[in-house]
Amino acid sequence: MKKNKKHLTREPRYQIDALLQAKKSQKEIADIIGKDKSVIRRET
Known part of the structure; x- marks a missing residue:
């Protein structure tokens, strides 16, 4: 049985980008x- 994978919308992607620029770790961003x-890792 396949799992439904949902893609991130633009807003969380922009938020991830901003947090990466602010030198936050992937774990901090995930929290x-x-x-x-793992979602953050795939997006970077």
């Missing part, structure tokens, strides 16, 4: 936006 750190 802030409420996603798993």
Whole structure:
């Protein structure tokens, strides 16, 4: 059975980008936006 993978919308992607520019770690970003750190890793 396949899992439904949902893509991130623009807003969380912009938020991830801003937080990366602010030198936040992937774990910190994941905690802030409420996603798993693997999601952040895939987006970077």
